[in-house]
Amino acid sequence: MAGRNGRTVRDLRRGNRTAVLQRLYFDGPLSRFELGPATGLSSGSVSNVVADLVGDGLVEEAGSVDSDGGRPRTLLRVAPHSGQMIGVDVGETRVRVELFDLALTELARTERPLTPQGYDVDVIVGHIRDGIAEVLGAEQAVPGRLLGVGVGVPGIVEHTPDRGAVVHGQTIGWSAVPLERLLRATSPLPDTVPYFIDNGAKTLGQAEMWFGAGRGARNAVVVLFGSGVGACLVTPEVEHGRAVEWGHLTVRVRGRRCRCGAPGCLEAYAGAESLLARWREEGGRPPEGADEETALTAMLAAAYPPEGTAPDPVALAVLEETAEYLGAGLSDLINLFQPERILIGGWAGLQLGARFLPAVRRHATTYALRHPADKVAIDLGRLGPDAVTVGAAILPLADFFAGGGRRPEPSGEDRLPAWRTALRERAPR
Structure with missing residues (x-):
């Protein structure tokens, strides 16, 4: 009634x-x-x-x-052991799959590296499917307690009534990929186990707001700084966050060509991929055949060598220019949304870390309006490189809580008759 x-x-x-x-x-x-x-x-x-x-x-x-x-x-x-969730991070360099208990204690993990051509849809779907099977085969896994699978992906995620979550990942060559339907078609999981697919910056933001440096803030922006850049906006009106394609804000008319195909995007200057490309163009020498994370480590070592060793002026100049572009990009977020906090995460943001942050803060303050700039704190995220995976696992957990901790009812003959369900709901508690 x-x-x-x-x-x-x-x-x-x-x-x-x-x-x-x-x-x-x-x-x-x-x-x-x-x-x-x-x-x-x-x-x-x-x-x-x-x-x-x-x-x-x-x-x-x-x-x-x-x-x-x-x-x-x-x-x-x-009770921590009363439920389990899987979090998946479809990142720029690897697909990471982790199994957690209800307290978000990691129970099992597996990673599958990606090649530069690794964003083939079938490859990604296979990595996710095999990763899920592997973590569910771990000793501490209890498949019957699985609440769902959360997946963080690059790009815009559209939730449709007929095809489920559809990914528009222009920078990785994905156009309207029905990822949820593809995963369900090849999944060993029963239909009662839901998939929750969202932008990776949003899952990072979810994790930092629940457990990290964003906890207690009502208005925050969480930045994902990896091969490219993205952001998650959290306000009282958007409590669980909204992914914003901040990396594709135009910062230079007729500028460098971005991965998305447009000229002058912030990502073409502030993402790790473009940062390393600019270092090479200016004569820098990343290790031959190194992946992006290893190459960025080498660049940082060249720009900030041990005391008594001269820094590589090219690496240092490119990093300083990147800090200015990133600070200018943050100033737009400050002027538009007036957040209490801006948190920088992602593998590249965490690698650049505290040494890079003062210059970013200085440039953000220079380019932003004084009043909102005086009220914002710009810091690093606290949850480390696993934050996207943790945030992805939070998606089924948040849905479970929103449903009052009720698991989906089994289909078919195991479901209670309608008359018995109605009587049970009327019973006093």
């Missing part, structure tokens, strides 16, 4: 379960007494919901604390 606001009893129960699960997950362990003010629920509702969640194996006891003159209060937490 629906109330005046259109919510049914089932909706209310789901909302109450979600509230308790989220508070225990982010702020726990907590006692039943603390859960009341933390969730806004009555003590009776808290007791009913907790009993329900304990019965489902989602919540467990985690010790006790003394109360003021009364009996010790039992602490509760989300």
Whole structure:
């Protein structure tokens, strides 16, 4: 039965379960007494919901604390082993697949390197499929507890009703690739296990906002600085973040040709691929046959050698120019969105690290309007190179919590008859 606001009893129960699960997950362990003010629920509702969640194996006891003159209060937490998620990072140099428990503790991992021609759709789909099979074969894997698979990819992800998630990855040569449908067609997973596919910058942003340097901020931009650059915008109106194709902002009319085909994009000056290309053009010598990560390490070593050794002036000049382009690009984000924090992640951003950051901050302040520039903090992300994978795994976890911690009902004969489901929903809790 629906109330005046259109919510049914089932909706209310789901909302109450979600509230308790989220508070225990982010702020726990907590006692039943603390859960009341933390969730806004009555003590009776808290007791009913907790009993329900304990019965489902989602919540467990985690010790006790003394109360003021009364009996010790039992602490509760989300049971880490009650669910598992897979996170996939389709990166520029490798496909990384990781299995996590509900506390996002890594249980298994596998990586498959990509060649420069490695963005063939069939290759990527095969890497993801084989990686999922490998981590689910690990000793700690419990396939029956799998909540879903999250995948972070380059490009714009369109969610369609008929083909699922479709990827428009212009820089990698993908045009309307129905990735979700392709994965489902070759997947060993049952249909009840969902896929969640989104832009890699958004999954990075999700991870940093939940567990990293963005926690507590209401308005932030998380930058993914790898072979190219992208960003995730988080505001009160876009709580879970929105990927923005910041790397394809025009910073120079008739400038360098970007991977997307347009001239003058920020990515053509600030991405690691273009940074290394400019070093080569100016006479730099990356190690022969090295991948981008190794070549960038060599460039940094040349520009910032040990004390007493002269730096490579070409490498240093290219890095300084890149810092200015990146700072100018950040100034646009500052002027447009006025964030509290800008966080720089991605493998290249983390490699450049603290040595590079002061110059980026200086240039961002120079190009931005003074008022929003005075209010923003620009820092590195805290979650390291696995942040995209962690963020991808958060996608099924967030969906699980939003559904009140209910797994999808099995199809076919195992589903309860409609009359029994209706009676169960009417039963008092």
